[in-house]
Each structure stands twice: as structure tokens, then as C-alpha cells.
Amino acid sequence: MTASDKPLQQTCLHNLHLEQGARMAAFGGFDMPIQYTGIIPEHLAARTGAALFDTCHMGSFRISGPDALGDLELLVSCDVASLPAGRCRYGLMCNEEGGVLDDLLVYRLGDDEFLLVVNASTRRQDAAWIKAHQSPSTQVEDCFSKVAKLDLQGPASPRIMNRLVEGLTDPGYYGFTSVRYHGEEVRISRTGYTGEIGFELYLTPASARRFWREAQALGAVAAGLGARDTLRLEMGMPLYGHELCPTRNAAQTGFTRAIASAKTFSGAYAIRRPDAAPQRLCGIRLGGRRAARHGDTVITAAGQTIGCVTSGSFAPSLGCAIALAYVDSAQATAGTPLQIHTERADLPGQVVTLPFHTGATARRPMADFLGVSTT
Numbered sequence: 587m588t589a590s591d592k593p594l595q596q597t598c599l600h601n602l603h604l605e606q607g608a609r610m611a612a613f614g615g616f617d618m619p620i621q622y623t624g625i626i627p628e629h630l631a632a633r634t635g636a637a638l639f640d641t642c643h644m645g646s647f648r649i650s651g652p653d654a655l656g657d658l659e660l661l662v663s664c665d666v667a668s669l670p671a672g673r674c675r676y677g678l679m680c681n682e683e684g685g686v687l688d689d690l691l692v693y694r695l696g697d698d699e700f701l702l703v704v705n706a707s708t709r710r711q712d713a714a715w716i717k718a719h720q721s722p723s724t725q726v727e728d729c730f731s732k733v734a735k736l737d738l739q740g741p742a743s744p745r746i747m748n749r750l751v752e753g754l755t756d757p758g759y760y761g762f763t764s765v766r767y768h769g770e771e772v773r774i775s776r777t778g779y780t781g782e783i784g785f786e787l788y789l790t791p792a793s794a795r796r797f798w799r800e801a802q803a804l805g806a807v808a809a810g811l812g813a814r815d816t817l818r819l820e821m822g823m824p825l826y827g828h829e830l831c832p833t834r835n836a837a838q839t840g841f842t843r844a845i846a847s848a849k850t851f852s853g854a855y856a857i858r859r860p861d862a863a864p865q866r867l868c869g870i871r872l873g874g875r876r877a878a879r880h881g882d883t884v885i886t887a888a889g890q891t892i893g894c895v896t897s898g899s900f901a902p903s904l905g906c907a908i909a910l911a912y913v914d915s916a917q918a919t920a921g922t923p924l925q926i927h928t929e930r931a932d933l934p935g936q937v938v939t940l941p942f943h944t945g946a947t948a949r950r951p952m953a954d955f956l957g958v959s960t961t
Contacts, residue, residue, distance in 0.1 A: 870908065
């Protein structure tokens with residue numbers, strides 16, 4: 587049996603998605619909701635109200651022990667030692683050639699205890715890579731079967747959370763804390779893949795189903811992966827398998843905040859080579875609504891191929907199409923005109939500074955939104 591023949595996995599919310607009329611499709615080995623009422627209204631719910639996403643398909647590993655910090659410093663590109671307890675940091679896990687095996691979040695739970703949140707499609711490979719590089723004293727626990735994950739995103743999300751949980755305090759952007767939900771201790775964080783203020787919740791499967799319904803009753807809109815994709819694209823955030831992959835050097839991504847400049851980690855030498863970035867990931871804003879797609883070529887006005895599109899879509903917040911693409915470094919500066927060659931036409935565009943959408947709320951304090959109505 588090949589990987590494509592394997593039955594799709596289901597999250598603990600699968601029956602609820604079917605009950606609510608979600609359009610389902612395969613993603614990362616799971617049968618996941620792509621949309622409910624439609625991508626654009628779900629997208630706009632996250633930008634102006636609150637949207638609720640099932641992210642139970644993502645993986646998580648608890649890493650602990652006296653050598654856990656040292657192991658992680660060698661495994662991930664971000665600086666882990668300076669991360670205080672109660673804070674998260676975005677990083678890359680790379681092979682020795684500088685290619686990206688996964689992008690992930692590091693949560694520091696304590697001096698010698700960490701949580702890694704990883705992508706669904708790479709969870710098993712990540713586990714093998716981590717265990718192959720762990721010290722004998724380091725313990726690695728796969729938490730996938732024990733923990734459900736939901737994302738509540740948008741300016742109305744603090745008000746909804748405040749109604750549903752006890753002990754809510756603002757952990758701040760890229761921070762996390764614990765609250766009580768119907769007597770259960772629940773970890774929440776504020777990392778925001780959509781760009782909007784919101785929360786990621788780590789809770790039991792039974793509580794996840796209950797929270798989903800209770801949040802909807804307070805105005806949260808069920809949203810699928812289609813809206814999640816357009817939201818992250820407007821923010822210039824990467825999707826593994828599109829912007830990031832094992833054969834593309836991490837130096838080309840431009841995610842300098844995720845790559846420490848003064849430590850040794852897997853792939854560091856290859857990433858720091860002077861010739862590591864012949865191309866750069868950049869944002870392209872198109873003139874109309876017609877979107878480019880993954881794999882379309884980027885060309886100059888003279889027809890010279892200078893790159894390829896990794897993600898493209900109509901951007902509901904902007905009213906035009908946008909794309910992320912790897913482009914030859916000489917043409918990857920803001921203001922450079924170019925075209926994207928698609929099957930139907932050549933679409934004129936221009937390189938722009940990321941993010942495309944500049945009015946997002948993720949970095950603002952929670953207190954700013956506690957009076958936001960959900961209706």
C-alpha cells in the first residue's frame with residue numbers, strides 16, 4: 587500500500603464538521619474541512635469578528651531532561667536558550683544541507699521542558715529526526731493522541747474566550763498561559779497564523795468538541811483550511827510543502843527572525859554560505875483578481891524565467907490577487923515589475939514588501955478587544 591492509498595485520518599471533530607456541512611478534502615494525511623459557508627466569508631470573519639479552526643491534525647512533542655535544551659539548540663534554527671518559560675518562538679528544523687525539514691513552534695514549559703508544535707504531514711519524520719539526534723537522558727513524548735488543538739482567531743476572540751474560560755490573562759504575543767475550562771486545565775497561546783489576535787487552545791478531545799459548539803453560540807464562525815490559507819498568505823506566512831521544503835536552502839526564505847546568527851545547529855553552515863541564496867522568497871501583488879498558482883513561472887517583460895510561484899490566491903482583504911514566489915535575488919526587491927506565466931495568460935505584477943495585509947491585530951494587547959461585539 588502506498589502513502590496515497592492509506593485511509594485518511596480523522597480529527598476528533600470530524601463528525602461535527604460533517605454535521606455542519608463542511609466541504610472535506612485531504613490535507614496532510616487527514617480528512618479536513620476546506621470550507622463551510624465559503625472561503626471569503628470565513629476569511630472576513632477572522633479579520634473582523636472571530637473564526638474557529640480545527641488544527642487537531644498538527645503534531646506536538648514534549649521534550650524534557652537535563653540535556654533537552656542542548657539537544658534543541660542543535661535541532662532548531664532559533665535561539666532556545668534565551669527563551670523564557672511561558673514564551674514561544676518560531677524556528678526551522680533543517681537538514682545538513684540547509685533544507686527545511688519542518689517549521690515549528692518551540693514552547694518553553696520550564697528550565698528543562700519544552701513543547702514542539704509541528705506540521706501534520708511531517709510529524710512522523712520529525713519524530714524520527716528528533717529521536718536520532720537526542721541525548722540518552724532526553725525524553726521525547728509524542729502528544730498527538732492525547733491533545734486536541736483549536737485556533738480561535740479574530741478581534742472578537744478575546745471577548746469569546748473571556749466568556750468561556752476562567753482565569754484568562756493576556757500572555758502577550760508569542761506567549762502562553764493556562765486557563766480553566768469546565769474544570770479542565772487548558773493551555774492557550776497567542777501565535778496567530780492568520781495575523782489576527784487570537785488563541786491556540788490545547789485541550790482534551792471531549793473539551794474541544796464542547797468548546798467548538800460553545801464558541802459558535804457566542805458568534806465564532808466555523809472556518810476551513812481554505813480561509814486559513816488566504817489569511818496566512820495575506821500575512822506572507824509560509825506553508826510547509828509550498829514555501830518550505832527539504833531541497834530549498836532556508837537562507838532563501840527571508841525568515842531571518844527564525845534563524846539565529848550566532849549558534850551552531852543542523853544546517854547552519856550551509857545556510858550561512860555566501861552563495862546560499864541565489865533566489866529570494868518575495869511577495870507579488872497582481873493587478874487583477876485572477877490568481878497565480880503553485881508552480882507557475884515568474885518571468886521578466888522580455889520573457890526570461892526568473893522564478894516560480896509557491897502560493898497564490900485572491901486576497902479578500904485587498905481585493906486583488908497576490909502570490910509568494912522564489913525569484914532571482916537581483917529581481918526580488920520591492921517595486922520590481924514582473925509577470926507570472928499561467929496556463930491562461932501572463933499576469934502583470936510587482937514585488938512588494940511583506941506582509942501584504944498591514945492592518946492585522948495579532949500584536950495588540952487583549953484588553954483592546956474585550957468590548958468587541960461578536961454579532
